[in-house]
Amino acid sequence: MRNNGDFTNIAVKIERAVVSYREHVALRDVSLEINKGEFLGIIGPNGAGKTTLLSLINGLGKLVQGNVWVLGHSISGGSVNGIRKRVGYVAQLQNTDPRMPITVREVVMVGRYGQLGLFRRPHKTDRIVVDKMLELVGMSHLAKRPIGHLSGGEQQRVAIARALAQEPEMLLLDEPTASLDWRAQGELLELVRRIHESQNLTTMFVTHDLNALPDTCDRLVLMKEGRIWQQGQPELVLKQDILSQLYDAPISIQEHEGRLVFLKAG
Amino acid sequence: MDLSIFGDPFMQKAILAAFLGGVACATVGVFVVLMGISFIGVCLAHAAFAGALLGVLLGFNPMLGAFLFSLGTAAIIGPLASRGELNLDTSIGVLFSLMLGLAFLFMGLMHGTKPLGLIWGSILTVSRTDLIWLGIVASAVVAIVVLFYKEIQAVIFNREIALAVGIPAGFIIYGILFLTGSTITVSLSPIGGLLIFSLIINPAAAAYQLTYSLKKMFLLSAIFGVVSGWIGLLASYLFNAPTGAAIVVTSSLIFGLATLFSPKRKVKKWRVKDEPSRVL
Numbered sequence: 001m002r003n004n005g006d007f008t009n010i011a012v013k014i015e016r017a018v019v020s021y022r023e024h025v026a027l028r029d030v031s032l033e034i035n036k037g038e039f040l041g042i043i044g045p046n047g048a049g050k051t052t053l054l055s056l057i058n059g060l061g062k063l064v065q066g067n068v069w070v071l072g073h074s075i076s077g078g079s080v081n082g083i084r085k086r087v088g089y090v091a092q093l094q095n096t097d098p099r100m101p102i103t104v105r106e107v108v109m110v111g112r113y114g115q116l117g118l119f120r121r122p123h124k125t126d127r128i129v130v131d132k133m134l135e136l137v138g139m140s141h142l143a144k145r146p147i148g149h150l151s152g153g154e155q156q157r158v159a160i161a162r163a164l165a166q167e168p169e170m171l172l173l174d175e176p177t178a179s180l181d182w183r184a185q186g187e188l189l190e191l192v193r194r195i196h197e198s199q200n201l202t203t204m205f206v207t208h209d210l211n212a213l214p215d216t217c218d219r220l221v222l223m224k225e226g227r228i229w230q231q232g233q234p235e236l237v238l239k240q241d242i243l244s245q246l247y248d249a250p251i252s253i254q255e256h257e258g259r260l261v262f263l264k265a266g
Numbered sequence: 267m268d269l270s271i272f273g274d275p276f277m278q279k280a281i282l283a284a285f286l287g288g289v290a291c292a293t294v295g296v297f298v299v300l301m302g303i304s305f306i307g308v309c310l311a312h313a314a315f316a317g318a319l320l321g322v323l324l325g326f327n328p329m330l331g332a333f334l335f336s337l338g339t340a341a342i343i344g345p346l347a348s349r350g351e352l353n354l355d356t357s358i359g360v361l362f363s364l365m366l367g368l369a370f371l372f373m374g375l376m377h378g379t380k381p382l383g384l385i386w387g388s389i390l391t392v393s394r395t396d397l398i399w400l401g402i403v404a405s406a407v408v409a410i411v412v413l414f415y416k417e418i419q420a421v422i423f424n425r426e427i428a429l430a431v432g433i434p435a436g437f438i439i440y441g442i443l444f445l446t447g448s449t450i451t452v453s454l455s456p457i458g459g460l461l462i463f464s465l466i467i468n469p470a471a472a473a474y475q476l477t478y479s480l481k482k483m484f485l486l487s488a489i490f491g492v493v494s495g496w497i498g499l500l501a502s503y504l505f506n507a508p509t510g511a512a513i514v515v516t517s518s519l520i521f522g523l524a525t526l527f528s529p530k531r532k533v534k535k536w537r538v539k540d541e542p543s544r545v546l
């Protein structure tokens with residue numbers, strides 16, 4: 001079942017997926033379709049299965065039941081390495097040893113390694129792609145610095161450049177702004193929006209923090225207890241009563257300078 | 267100072283063994299230090315030691331025993347390390363103490379001084395076969411680092427990211443454990459089960475203090491490994507001290523010096539600006 005049905009406009013199709021880690025069921029009977037070029041936001045409380053849903057798409061999660069097709073290929077059986085090369089992945093900020101002997105440019109070059117394959121060294125074309133992506137995220141001036149010497153916001157920009165250096169068709173972002181300060185958070189969201197539009201990507205953005213949600217989402221998936229609880233256009237689902245139920249906590253929404261601001265009420 | 271002894275065939279063999287062992291151990295050490303798996307390395311070293319003792323006890327080739335035990339241990343640790351299941355530290359701790367226990371058990375069942383040779387090693391009596399094996403493993407270690415440099419670099423930086431960009435990270439990690447086990451096995455008789463680990467970790471840890479380039483770190487580590495072996499040999503001859511111990515002390519001294527002069531430890535000085543902090 002490599003090419004099942006018509007996938008010309010569909011980037012991801014998930015059919016009745018179940019994922020469990022020992023006794024804990026992380027995803028229960030989840031079905032989802034994502035169109036090519038779509039910007040999908042995934043929100044929900046901690047432990048709702050958001051990260052697990054992302055991990056299904058780059059084949060890092062273990063499917064117990066159901067089917068998953070990514071970019072026209074089934075990842076339920078065959079090799080997922082081929083898919084991983086076409087999907088960029090940015091996780092939340094991780095602790096990097098400040099003495100780690102690897103420079104910013106080398107980190108971005110890692111994004112090329114999967115496509116290069118074994119026994120092949122990076123060519124001039126790879127270096128050109130890397131430089132272009134560093135330029136795109138505004139990190140060219142730090143290219144020679146050890147990665148561990150950068151601030152959190154800078155490291156996340158480098159992570160995005162690394163994912164883009166894969167020249168991916170999809171970009172998965174898992175809480176990329178977690179533990180960044182306000183300014184870095186705002187700049188990163190702006191960068192993600194710009195990249196999604198300019199690079200013709202299908203983007204999935206996971207966050208538990210409603211205020212870190214890019215306002216460019218075409219559709220939001222609301223996850224709770226391993227299920228897709230609701231989904232729809234942002235203006236339809238970003239309602240006080242829906243969100244309060246989703247997070248089991250009273251949430252109030254206010255509009256400030258044309259943007260929605262989410263507050264914990266009470 | 268009479269150094270004519272360095273012209274003797276047995277000394278030349280020792281010099282060559284120190285070179286090959288230094289390169290292999292110090293190169294493997296770069297993985298061990300950067301991936302933060304020192305404890306895994308110690309565990310493999312003790313497993314090899316126990317396996318070699320079993321070989322002596324039952325009358326088969328100790329090197330085969332060492333090889334099987336260290337690879338068997340790596341095969342148990344590998345899945346634990348790559349899947350992150352169980353508490354890795356705890357399970358390695360259990361394996362480590364088991365190997366140490368087995369080593370003492372096998373020693374207790376034996377008579378004679380042969381086990382002592384495996385603890386302390388005897389680089390001065392290294393055999394031709396030992397040298398050939400050392401040469402094979404040292405060449406393999408260097409060749410693999412050169413061939414898989416970019417994959418190794420990616421896995422060392424971040425295993426999850428390496429997997430996510432489509433690098434077979436599990437394969438690389440098993441390869442690294444396999445190389446570590448093989449290196450320990452062939453270094454066991456010249457360098458000794460208790461001493462081998464300092465020759466793995468000290469040169470790499472010293473190189474780690476001095477550079478932000480992985481290539482330079484591999485190179486510096488290998489140089490430190492070889493120099494430790496050679497200076498240790500010379501010192502043991504001059505002061506009539508046990509060779510293995512002299513090599514360990516030398517490599518520790520190199521590490522101490524590297525840490526002392528490490529540019530990574532320098533604190534940048536800054537000038538206090540005129541503007542005082544404000545209290546509201």
